[in-house]
Amino acid sequence: MVIPVHDVNPVGRTPYVTYALIAANVFVFVFMPGLAGSLPGDSEPARLCHTQAFLEQYAAIPQELIRHQLPRLVPTGELAPSGGCALGPPGYDKSPALSVLTALFLHGGWLHLLGNMLFLLIFGNNIEDRLGHVRFALFYVACGYAAAYGFALANADSADPLIGASGAIAGVLGAYLVLYPRARVWVLVPFLIFLPLRLPAWIVLGFWFGLQAVQSSDQGVSDAGTVAYLSHVTGFVAGMLLAWPLRPGTPPPPEPRGLLFGRRARPGW
Template sequence: MVIPVHDVNPARRTPWVTYALLAADIVVFVALTPGALGSLTGGSDLADLCRLQAFLDRYAAVPRELIHHRMPDLVPTGGTGVGPQGPGCVIGPPGYDKSPELSVLTAMFLHGGWLHLLGNMLFLWIFGNNVEDRMGHVRFLLFYLVCGYAASYGFALSDAGSGEPLIGASGAVAGVLGAYLVLYPKARVWVLVPFLIFLPLRLPAWIVLGLWFVLQAVYSSGQGVTDAGTVAYVAHVVGFVVGMLLAWPLKPGTPPPPEPRGVLFGRRAR
């Protein structure tokens, strides 16, 4: 797996929506997600985990809730207690009303850990500005949300009985990657390739993003990974395909990226 670092494809205008999405994701994780700072320092305890479970159950998208449009009778309350199996999280009747449709929106700004957050933000930072530049601010925001909704419902249809919370911007960000592949397939992307050490290479976007998509498709079938049940690879695949389809009408009028000769990480080499 290659790690993208920078693309040689400057935007013509400031990507305000991309910046706002980045800021919102970071603020929600750091300031609102229970135990986020404790997970960084290793200070999380059972109480933090129970509060996090209750928080995610309330604001995350749950596949069976999306498909059947109803909440379960019992949900985590955020408290801790001691049961027959020892200490654990307390469950009880929900003390709130939850809209499954709105939960898809709130779930896009929730993340399960620092690596989950930073991975999504890295891809959005690198590829979001050019897609926003081509679409315009308002259309890009609508595009981002549509891809996120399509990815969530696509995953829910593939696993309608699941009660596991579905969180993260991955589906919407995958849509951004699909759009970038359609609009700027020849743009050069600096990546780090782990081979004994991290080797910097400059590759065409169609190789970087095409490889990413193939891996997600393979992983979505459960092949080659042991955590296929905890990562919504199907959502990544759906978001990517929807992003490609929505961006396709814009391809004819898209100016090509600049030639990368003599350019190193966005600056002209001397």
């Protein structure tokens, strides 16, 4: 696994939407019940029940997305006398379609959040610069919906909460691969130590996509809900398709200068 830290691809405008998305994701995570934020005096089981109830209401549930109805019983957020989390009829109105949008701002842990925000910060600014602020916001949401419904169609019986901005950010990565395949990206490669390398985006993002495709048969699970690799794959493909018509008018990134891992970069590398 390679860790991107910076791309050599300047932008012509301030990426306000990218910054706002990062701020919103961090804000929601800090106050999300049972994870970074919890009620004073809560025990571990109580925090777990609060989290389950919160995710049931605000996360995207594949069963609900496909069947367009809520279950008869959901976690109430309270501990049951016999142990575990109490169940009861839903005490809220929920639009399954709208839950896809709210789920984009939920994360299962600090690593999940920070990993997503790192990719969004590095690659989102160039896509926002190419699309413009409003179109980028619409593009981001569209990729998130494509990722969620793509996963739900393949897992129609799943009742596990689907959370995280990963699907939408995967769309950003797919668009970046289409528009800036030769842009250089500084990455850290774990090899005894973290080895810095400057690689073309098509290698970095192609490797990332290949890894998601292989792992999509193994659905990864986060600390507090399902983060599905298949949603990454569908979001990435959606981003590629949406960005493809913009390829002809996209200016190429600047040619790199200086050293590349101890050797002077050759033209076209």
